[in-house]
Amino acid sequence: MDEQDLESLVRGVLRDLLSRDEPSDGLAPRGASPGVAPAPDRGGPTPDQSEDDPAGLGAADLYADDPQPLPGLAVPADPEGLARLRAATTARIGVGRAGPRLPHRAWLRFRADHAAAMDAVFTDVSPEIIAAAGLTPVQSAAPDKAAFLMDPDLGRAFDAATAALIKQSCRSGAQVQVVVCDGLSSTAVENNVPDLLPALLQGLERHRLSVGTPLFVKYGRVRIMDEVTGLLDPEVTLNLIGERPGLVTNASLSCYLTYRGRPGMAESGRTVLSNIYRDGTPPAEAGAYIADLSLKLIQTKASGLDLKL
Amino acid sequence: MILRTTLAGNVYRFADLKELFGKANEEKSGDHLIGIGAQTASERVAAKVVLSQLTLEQIRSHPLIPPDQDEVSRVIEQGVNETAYQRIKALTVGGLRDYLLAHSTTAADRQTVRAGLTAEMVAAVTKLMSTQDLVYGASLLPVSGTCRYQIGRPGTLSFRLQPNHPKDDLDGIRASIYEGLSYASGDAVLGVNPVEDNVDSCARILETLWQVMERWHIPTHICCLAHVSTQMAAVERGAPASMLFQSVAGTESANDDFGVTAALLDQAEALIRRHGLCAGPNLMYFETGQGSEVSIGADKGVDELTLEARTYGFAKRYHPFMVNNVSGFIGPETIYDGRQMIRASLEDHFMGKLIGLPMGMAPCYTNHTGIDQNDQEMATLLVALAGANYFMGVPGGDDIMLSYQDTSFHDDATMRELLGLTPAPEFFDWAQEFGLLDAAGRLTERAGDASIFLTS
Ligand code: B12
Numbered sequence: 103m104d105e106q107d108l109e110s111l112v113r114g115v116l117r118d119l120l121s122r123d124e125p126s127d128g129l130a131p132r133g134a135s136p137g138v139a140p141a142p143d144r145g146g147p148t149p150d151q152s153e154d155d156p157a158g159l160g161a162a163d164l165y166a167d168d169p170q171p172l173p174g175l176a177v178p179a180d181p182e183g184l185a186r187l188r189a190a191t192t193a194r195i196g197v198g199r200a201g202p203r204l205p206h207r208a209w210l211r212f213r214a215d216h217a218a219a220m221d222a223v224f225t226d227v228s229p230e231i232i233a234a235a236g237l238t239p240v241q242s243a244a245p246d247k248a249a250f251l252m253d254p255d256l257g258r259a260f261d262a263a264t265a266a267l268i269k270q271s272c273r274s275g276a277q278v279q280v281v282v283c284d285g286l287s288s289t290a291v292e293n294n295v296p297d298l299l300p301a302l303l304q305g306l307e308r309h310r311l312s313v314g315t316p317l318f319v320k321y322g323r324v325r326i327m328d329e330v331t332g333l334l335d336p337e338v339t340l341n342l343i344g345e346r347p348g349l350v351t352n353a354s355l356s357c358y359l360t361y362r363g364r365p366g367m368a369e370s371g372r373t374v375l376s377n378i379y380r381d382g383t384p385p386a387e388a389g390a391y392i393a394d395l396s397l398k399l400i401q402t403k404a405s406g407l408d409l410k411l
Numbered sequence: 412m413i414l415r416t417t418l419a420g421n422v423y424r425f426a427d428l429k430e431l432f433g434k435a436n437e438e439k440s441g442d443h444l445i446g447i448g449a450q451t452a453s454e455r456v457a458a459k460v461v462l463s464q465l466t467l468e469q470i471r472s473h474p475l476i477p478p479d480q481d482e483v484s485r486v487i488e489q490g491v492n493e494t495a496y497q498r499i500k501a502l503t504v505g506g507l508r509d510y511l512l513a514h515s516t517t518a519a520d521r522q523t524v525r526a527g528l529t530a531e532m533v534a535a536v537t538k539l540m541s542t543q544d545l546v547y548g549a550s551l552l553p554v555s556g557t558c559r560y561q562i563g564r565p566g567t568l569s570f571r572l573q574p575n576h577p578k579d580d581l582d583g584i585r586a587s588i589y590e591g592l593s594y595a596s597g598d599a600v601l602g603v604n605p606v607e608d609n610v611d612s613c614a615r616i617l618e619t620l621w622q623v624m625e626r627w628h629i630p631t632h633i634c635c636l637a638h639v640s641t642q643m644a645a646v647e648r649g650a651p652a653s654m655l656f657q658s659v660a661g662t663e664s665a666n667d668d669f670g671v672t673a674a675l676l677d678q679a680e681a682l683i684r685r686h687g688l689c690a691g692p693n694l695m696y697f698e699t700g701q702g703s704e705v706s707i708g709a710d711k712g713v714d715e716l717t718l719e720a721r722t723y724g725f726a727k728r729y730h731p732f733m734v735n736n737v738s739g740f741i742g743p744e745t746i747y748d749g750r751q752m753i754r755a756s757l758e759d760h761f762m763g764k765l766i767g768l769p770m771g772m773a774p775c776y777t778n779h780t781g782i783d784q785n786d787q788e789m790a791t792l793l794v795a796l797a798g799a800n801y802f803m804g805v806p807g808g809d810d811i812m813l814s815y816q817d818t819s820f821h822d823d824a825t826m827r828e829l830l831g832l833t834p835a836p837e838f839f840d841w842a843q844e845f846g847l848l849d850a851a852g853r854l855t856e857r858a859g860d861a862s863i864f865l866t867s
Contacts, residue, residue: 179857185866187590191576191583194807194819195590199859202824204807212784212807216816219778244782249674251779253444254706254744286742286779346742348814354577369707370670377606378813382577407640411609 118383215349222352237318244321276314279336283322287344290355298385305393361405371406423457423771434538463505482663495527529722533633533715545757549797556732556769563800568832572597575812589861594820598838600632603658614650630837661718665709693732700747711774735771749786771801
């Protein structure tokens with residue numbers, strides 16, 4: 103056991119001891135909860151001993167609670183049944199109440215999750231991940247994140263130099279063109295693309311579909327895929343893009359697909375698969391599915407509302 | 412038409428109604444995005460002054476988006492009752508505001524006025540209103556809708572239970588439904604947004620909702636919020652549905668993006684009338700929200716408040732059972748902060764009611780704006796006071812599939828208790844029989860425990 107393991111073990115024991123006097127809800131804790139994103143790693147609390155805090159851990163860590171805490175619901179009619187219901191969803195159910203309001207731990211956990219989601223918006227995809235995935239990086243017309251957020255059109259266009267570069271350096275006329283965009287969550291790209299992309303490329307190869315040069319667009323929106331389509335003329339264009347961050351996950355990715363898209367096309371011409379992440383559609387599974395879907399688009403020569411799934 | 416005024420010695424001129432309408436708004440980031448927001452505080456007031464003196468006739472004869480160029484404009488024009496219009500056309504916008512608020516104006520008078528208004532007139536008068544004007548004004552304009560039963564009657568407050576799941580997992584959906592029902596939420600509709608937009612999964616979700624409704628004899632409605640064409644195919648195949656849902660917007664080109672036309676919605680309404688679960692007469696459900704047009708570049712240079720009014724004008728054609736905004740759903744490019752979100756919620760509710768729609772509300776926010784839960788709760792209380800027909804019921808206020816925050820089951824129960832409101836009578840009876848609400852409509856001891864649905 104190395105030092106880190108030991109430290110976390112000790113911390114766990116202390117936490118258990120400290121939480122003994124928390125009101126018990128009569129339910130077994132959910133343990134490694136299936137659905138809820140782990141607390142962001144903030145490096146762990148530094149012990150800071152004092153008289154009323156001999157263990158030096160500060161106020162009990164919210165993220166040590168069951169993610170759907172229950173203190174307001176003393177005796178559920180069917181405790182095991184309720185545990186089963188809670189295991190079926192990551193939604194905040196079985197949280198109990200104080201009068202009609204949320205009990206305080208559940209309320210604070212909500213605030214903590216909101217704070218983490220807000221902080222996640224301003225991160226960028228690491229260059230190592232882009233390189234490791236074999237993506238060619240370019241940037242939309244948005245100069246920075248703030249401009250990207252306030253003016254969506256910037257994230258839907260390239261400046262002339264970038265457009266020329268894409269045209270020059272990427273394969274054109276392939277059957278399938280892959281575009282990856284940070285969109286509203288860089289974490290979604292970092293967490294899912296490393297597993298999704300290989301499964302996708304494998305699937306496309308199995309279907310004997312030719313693939314263009316995969317691109318990464320920093321500050322990209324959904325419609326930037328149409329600009330890529332205009333420049334490189336693939337049959338199918340895929341946009342793997344970070345969805346807006348939520349409280350339960352800030353790592354959810356979508357795939358938008360077009361068959362023979364074009365700049366200015368209507369949104370309804372796109373097909374979309376959303377909620378790709380560990381507890382939604384897992385990335386590897388999504389990769390295989392998107393490969394099949396790409397084939398279907400090519401066979402039926404349709405996407406969006408014209409494609410009957 | 413006079414589009415100029417002098418304010419404190421400065422002259423303000425506006426080129427046309429589009430510019431005037433944009434500048435007369437309270438501040439919204441979406442208006443600034445397309446460069447039509449007022450540049451200074453004084454310019455904003457000057458625009459309101461000019462607007463207040465225009466007559467309703469001048470507004471109608473200078474369309475912001477001409478009917479020959481836009482289906483939404485045509486639908487709105489077709490919906491005007493000409494007799495009522497003749498009676499009110501000489502009113503100024505300012506005069507209309509005061510008339511709507513006056514003690515001497517009767518409910519029947521307001522009914523007449525409503526029939527003669529176009530969406531642009533409604534937008535114009537809204538721009539002259541303050542927070543309390545919007546709350547008070549809307550409270551004088553109740554509109555209810557009847558599908559299986561009526562919701563939106565004064566004294567009641569209903570909820571759409573929104574049990575979404577990131578994999579459309581039916582057990583997960585059921586779990587959230589039990590939780591919501593245990594708080595007596597769900598009398599407007601049990602309505603799921605499906606992840607997968609295809610006929611099979613839409614039908615599967617509708618069947619599940621139907622089973623829950625039948626198993627516990629719950630008098631309510633069910634809906635699956637896939638694209639309307641998907642729902643139509645599911646219903647044609649025999650899936651149970653109380654109403655059909657669709658997102659709609661205030662320009663033809665935005666509706667194109669959404670894949671809808673007036674003709675498609677006509678077909679949808681005819682279909683659900685023949686094959687739906689309920690007698691109606693109100694059988695459609697629409698979602699809207701300020702900023703959807705500007706966020707996709709389909710705004711035609713018109714401000715987001717006016718486009719929202721146009722959306723309501725379009726929706727009115729279908730005599731819907733439910734209409735709710737989700738202003739705050741998109742992001743900071745349309746609504747920047749809590750103040751703008753609260754304002755938009757009040758405006759939307761007032762405009763919807765003035766146009767004659769059974770308006771519910773979804774004061775909400777995403778995590779890439781500065782809006783927070785405290786702002787959201789203020790908006791909720793204000794529009795509840797204004798008489799919103801219904802709100803959403805989302806577990807813990809956190810939609811785990813759409814990734815945004817909206818009203819929770821807790822908020823729902825709180826508002827009923829605070830304002831002394833009860834569910835729709837049929838559902839209220841059920842909730843009392845089931846032991847969830849007392850005779851005053853307050854949560855009982857037993858309420859808030861989803862597991863009661865496993866033991867009864
Ligand atoms: C925000 C949002 C919207 C906004 C879009 C405006 C905007 N500027 O983003 C509004 C409210 C207008 C909207 C409308 C609809 N939406 Co929507 N939306 C979302 C949401 C919650 C987040 C999307 C996101 O994070 N975008 C990321 C950023 C980077 O994208 P962007 O470039 O800024 O914006 C684009 C996308 O948001 C895209 N988009 C949004 N929704 C949809 C839906 C479809 C079918 C398409 C092709 C594109 C699309 O349009 C924007 C403009 O290009 C997702 C849920 C999710 N978890 O992803 C659902 C989601 C994508 N929407 C969905 C649906 C069904 C719709 C509607 C068809 C509903 C209806 N019955 O009318 C309409 C029409 C959409 C259309 N064709 O344009 C479904 C798609 C299901 C599917 N597999 O097809 C999702 C997954 C939610 C759900 N499960 O119900 N939506």
